Amino acid sequence: QLQLQESGPGLVKPSETLSLTCTVSGGSISSSSYYWGWIRQPPGKGLEWIGYIYYSGGTYYNPSLKSRVTISVDTSKNQFSLKLSSVTAADTAVYYCATYITATASFDYWGQGTLVTVSS
Amino acid sequence: QSALTQPASVSGSPGQSITISCTGTSSDVGKYNLVSWYQHHPGKAPKLMIYEGSKRPSGFSNHFSGSKSGNTASLTISGLQAEDEADYYCCSYAGSSTYVFGTGTKVTVL
Numbered sequence: 001q002l003q004l005q006e007s008g009p010g011l012v013k014p015s016e017t018l019s020l021t022c023t024v025s026g027g028s029i030s031s032s033s034y035y036w037g038w039i040r041q042p043p044g045k046g047l048e049w050i051g052y053i054y055y056s057g058g059t060y061y062n063p064s065l066k067s068r069v070t071i072s073v074d075t076s077k078n079q080f081s082l083k084l085s086s087v088t089a090a091d092t093a094v095y096y097c098a099t100y101i102t103a104t105a106s107f108d109y110w111g112q113g114t115l116v117t118v119s120s
Numbered sequence: 121q122s123a124l125t126q127p128a129s130v131s132g133s134p135g136q137s138i139t140i141s142c143t144g145t146s147s148d149v150g151k152y153n154l155v156s157w158y159q160h161h162p163g164k165a166p167k168l169m170i171y172e173g174s175k176r177p178s179g180f181s182n183h184f185s186g187s188k189s190g191n192t193a194s195l196t197i198s199g200l201q202a203e204d205e206a207d208y209y210c211c212s213y214a215g216s217s218t219y220v221f222g223t224g225t226k227v228t229v230l
Contacts, residue, residue: 039221046123046224047158047166047209060217063121096166105154105213106171112164 002027002034004097004111011117012091018084018116022097029078030055035100036080037107038071040093048093052100053080087118124149124210124222131228132200140225142193142210148220150191154213157186157195160224161206169208170195197227205229 008020037052051061073080098107132138157170170186210222
């Protein structure tokens, strides 16, 4: 069974770039069955889809975040990453990585999430 | 792309049935039969409960069921149990390979 684990700094300064990595175990990130995605939850608010990537590099982003988001994949490390530039306090959230399956249009496996706080 | 609208909270007694609504637009929920539902116990990873509107992942309890009418999808929990107390989120395909989540519903078992 796939397991996903987020990692990265828990504190980022305003205007800087948030960088997170998701390590995949129990399966290959090069699997044709999955896309690899990021979802976040600001404190006290609902979930927000950020985007996802296919192992070969195709990316899809939330239009509201598209200008600031980059998702990339490192098949050699079985990892994929999220970069969010020019962050503000509004980007403070728990960030989850998850698998996305096109066949069911759903997010099947999720990491536990990691809290990122934007503050000086 | 606006968040799908869910009631903030729903409650019920053990054994009762409750229904959580998820209202979108004719561009997402109403246009595609691609609504999924997630159970989220705070501090844990969200769990997929329903996909494609009404299908359950294999091995999952059948006391969760999904449906859709027009621009509104619904999740019904039959025979409410204490462990069903959690936050629930709907999610819909919104076209052009994008997705939108609901505002979330806190389910309380009385």
